Every structure is written in structure tokens, then in C-alpha cells.
Amino acid sequence: MAIDEDGLTPHVRGVFVSRSEVMDADDVRRALWRMAHEILEHNQGVSDVALIGLQTGGVPLARKLAANLAEIEGSNIPVGYLDVAFYRDDIGLRPVSPREPTEIPFDLSAKTVVLVDDVLFTGRTIRAALDAVTDFGRPASVQLAVMVDRGHRELPIRPDFVGKNIPTRRDELVDVREDSVQIGEYKESDQ
Amino acid sequence: MTPAKHVRGVEDLGKDGILEILELSNHFLEVSNRRIPKVPALRGKTVANLFFEDSTRTRLSFEKAAKRLSADVMNFSVSSSSVKKGESLRDTVETISAMGVEAIVVRHKSVGVPWILTQWTDASIINAGDGAHEHPTQSLADCYTITQQLGSIAGKRIVIVGDIKHSRVARSNVKAFSALGASVALVAPPTLLPPSIENWPVDIIPDLDVAIKEADVMYLLRMQLERQEESLVPSLREYTNLYGLTFDRSKKLQKSALVMHPGPMNRGVEISGNVPNLPNAVITNQVGNGVIVRMAVLYHILGSGIALAGLSSEDEDND
Numbered sequence: 001m002a003i004d005e006d007g008l009t010p011h012v013r014g015v016f017v018s019r020s021e022v023m024d025a026d027d028v029r030r031a032l033w034r035m036a037h038e039i040l041e042h043n044q045g046v047s048d049v050a051l052i053g054l055q056t057g058g059v060p061l062a063r064k065l066a067a068n069l070a071e072i073e074g075s076n077i078p079v080g081y082l083d084v085a086f087y088r089d090d091i092g093l094r095p096v097s098p099r100e101p102t103e104i105p106f107d108l109s110a111k112t113v114v115l116v117d118d119v120l121f122t123g124r125t126i127r128a129a130l131d132a133v134t135d136f137g138r139p140a141s142v143q144l145a146v147m148v149d150r151g152h153r154e155l156p157i158r159p160d161f162v163g164k165n166i167p168t169r170r171d172e173l174v175d176v177r178e179d180s181v182q183i184g185e186y187k188e189s190d191q
Numbered sequence: 192m193t194p195a196k197h198v199r200g201v202e203d204l205g206k207d208g209i210l211e212i213l214e215l216s217n218h219f220l221e222v223s224n225r226r227i228p229k230v231p232a233l234r235g236k237t238v239a240n241l242f243f244e245d246s247t248r249t250r251l252s253f254e255k256a257a258k259r260l261s262a263d264v265m266n267f268s269v270s271s272s273s274v275k276k277g278e279s280l281r282d283t284v285e286t287i288s289a290m291g292v293e294a295i296v297v298r299h300k301s302v303g304v305p306w307i308l309t310q311w312t313d314a315s316i317i318n319a320g321d322g323a324h325e326h327p328t329q330s331l332a333d334c335y336t337i338t339q340q341l342g343s344i345a346g347k348r349i350v351i352v353g354d355i356k357h358s359r360v361a362r363s364n365v366k367a368f369s370a371l372g373a374s375v376a377l378v379a380p381p382t383l384l385p386p387s388i389e390n391w392p393v394d395i396i397p398d399l400d401v402a403i404k405e406a407d408v409m410y411l412l413r414m415q416l417e418r419q420e421e422s423l424v425p426s427l428r429e430y431t432n433l434y435g436l437t438f439d440r441s442k443k444l445q446k447s448a449l450v451m452h453p454g455p456m457n458r459g460v461e462i463s464g465n466v467p468n469l470p471n472a473v474i475t476n477q478v479g480n481g482v483i484v485r486m487a488v489l490y491h492i493l494g495s496g497i498a499l500a501g502l503s504s505e506d507e508d509n510d
Binding site: 083085086087091092095096097098101102103131132135136137 | 231490
């Protein structure tokens, strides 16, 4: 979820309230189809490509991209899942708990690793992911695919493959699902 | 839930805290299987191991856990310290704390030491065994091992056999197992049951041959001869005949029943030499899981963000 990427210590968690839908199911499907083609074109095939979806929002997107790549090229590519909690730079500043298991059942060495996430915001999650990836091996290169680039980078990180660039305010939230992308904000709840 | 500041006893975590540690342990199990089994989560944090009593597996596993989380580790053992020159517990702890430590892992022969330490230092305290009182991280390793093997603890029959009276592992485990919904039975000679036993949420079964048939987990304890101040059993041989898990007796176990022991084992006394090699004996799993759950405990405490949550240690104590 984009909620992961806020970096801004929402200690009292609220409820996401959507204000507008910026991509519908067809838009998301088309974007993933185009991104799969861009990955192929950029790497001249998929023979050494592996996808790693970031927990939790990047995982369904990585699966879908892998399915698209398999459909286009006729060969399956390895897909892993990574939870970056233990590599974050805000451990001890706010509660940072891993969400879902990390599972990278293949050797990353000499592979072209494409990190897949739902929203690119400050870039801190990707920074953590880069550190984590190197603990699993020495990839030939690492690329980044995101469904939404919403700006506000705090680190020198840029995506290679983007579903949609969406200018946002810092306090807004972007919620990426398999059938839509919504912009909205937190409404405080008493939970 | 709010993360705990200390893990002095099972009560510092409660049911929710135990479940959270077990969940966190799944992630650290995965970390431990990596090519580089180390994460930078606790860089810059210092963990002091303060062992006033002998230990092999607990001290080493705390050290390994802290190092896998990239924390710095200071080891202290009495034999090579100024305690030998007469320094008091309080001065020792204040000295260590003055050097800047975020967590102190303490083992001491006296009951209650982890609680008194919280008055002398701001560091988080983790109990690695206080006398015959509590050993919460062993208990977490046991809970994790059972959950891994049997899927869950709730509804299981766990039979603990042996020197309950002197066992901190038994005390912590009775609390943790019953908090998670297991039914616990104790089997021991009356002289090795503690006087307070009627307040425990357990059944007492005098005959091991009866209890063994209903056990989902057979948990054996060591005869702690070093803590027994008087002769509490006529002979070790008689103890083995009545309360030891001999190879013949182990045939009465249910097929799926686990055999557990916190170590160190006295083979031939409470457990027969070949029983630890049975397929359902998970004693080495308990040791391996010791590192995993201690990573989870250290991360739960030191990576929790409790500092920013606006909670002072005082607030935390009142939870």
C-alpha cells in the first residue's frame, strides 16, 4: 500500500478516504501491458530478468507483470517478494513491522533485477530495497518499475518504468489496487 | 499493541505480545536462511550480556541474535569482571549503562534481579533467567517450536515432567502455554513441586505412564542438582524409573507427540540416551529457534519506535 511509503510517522492511523479515481481497471491493465513491453525492449528480452515485488503493494503488480511477460515472450521469469522493514532508515523512529514474508527463491547474482512497487514517493523504501537486494546476491543491474510516481523524492532515485506520473500534495495518499488508482487522504479515526 | 519496553517475565508480553513475537520470528527465520543472514535493523544499538550464572546456549544465542540484527554486543561474565573485586550489582549495572547501552540481557541466581535493574538504568531489560523464577525467551523459543511443528498451541495438551520446583523454564512455560490456550499437566515427585502450585493453571498427574498417553508435547526438565539443597529424591535411578523418558516409555507416546527439553540434558537421567534422536524429538529445533525468537525480542523492543511514541519508560511500566 502507498501508506507504507509516507515516511511521515502516522502514529495514529486513520482511514483512507478516496477523493478521485485517477486510473480505472482498464487504465491499470493497459499500463501493466505497456510496462511489460518496455521491460522487454529495454533488456532485449527476459532471459536474465527477475522481478521482485515489494511487500505488500508491489506484489500483485509483480505477479501481473510476470504473467504479461510470459504471455509476450512465452517463457516464465522468476518472481520474488521482498519486505524491506529491517532495512528502513526510520527503525526506532516509528513502529516498523514487517508485513508479509520475504521470498526470493532464486539466485540474484548476474540477474537483471526489476524492483516492482505500487507508489514511488520519497524513495526511502527503494533505498532500503536496494540494500536488501545486495544481501541476496550481486545483480548485474537493478531497475525500478512503479505504477504511480507521485513526486516528492528525498533521495536520488528515479524509476525506469512508470504506469502514470501523478502530481500530488505531500499530505495526499495514493492507493493502488489491481482495478483502480485513487487519490485521497487520511481521515483520522478513533481506533 | 504497544511494544514492550522490557521482557522480564512472560507477563511483560502477555498473549498479544507473545503472538507478535512468534509472528515476527517467521520473518527472522527467513532472514536466518539467507545467503547473508544479517539485517541492518539495529545498527548503532548496543546490547550488553550480563551473565552472573553459567550459560552456553542462552548467552551465545543472544549474542548471535544481536549480531544478526547488526547491534553491537558487550559481553560480561562474572569470572573476568570487577564483581570479583567486590563491585556490587548496582554499581556494575550503572557502569555498563553509563557506557551507553539500549538493552541489558541479564542472568542472575537471585529471583527478581531483572525487575530491580529497571530502577537503576534506562536500558530495556531482558531476563535470561533469574533463579528459579522466569526464563521468558526460552519459553518463546518453545512456543515457536511447538507452533512450527503442530500449527498452534491452543488446545494442545502439554505435559511438563521433572524438577518443576527449581525450574524457571517451567514457570515461564506454564504461563505462556496457558496464555496461548494450551492445557498444561505437570508430572513430578511431590518434593519437586513448588509450594505455590495450587495457584497454577495446571493439572497435576502423579503417574507419568498415565500422562504420557494424552501428551501432544512431552516436555522434560533437567534435575537441577546444583539448586537442590537437600535430598529430594531417593536416588537418580529411582527418579529415572518413575519420571524419566526411557526408550521403552517413549513407545507409549502418541505418534505425533513432540519430545522437548530446554537443555542442558542429563542423558540417562530424565531422558534416555537415544530418545533425543527420535523423529519427533525437536530439541535441536528449540536451540535453533532460540536465536530466531531472541532476534524477534530484540527487534520488538529496540526497533519498536517506542521513543517517538511519546511513551516514557514510566508509562510503559504501568501497562
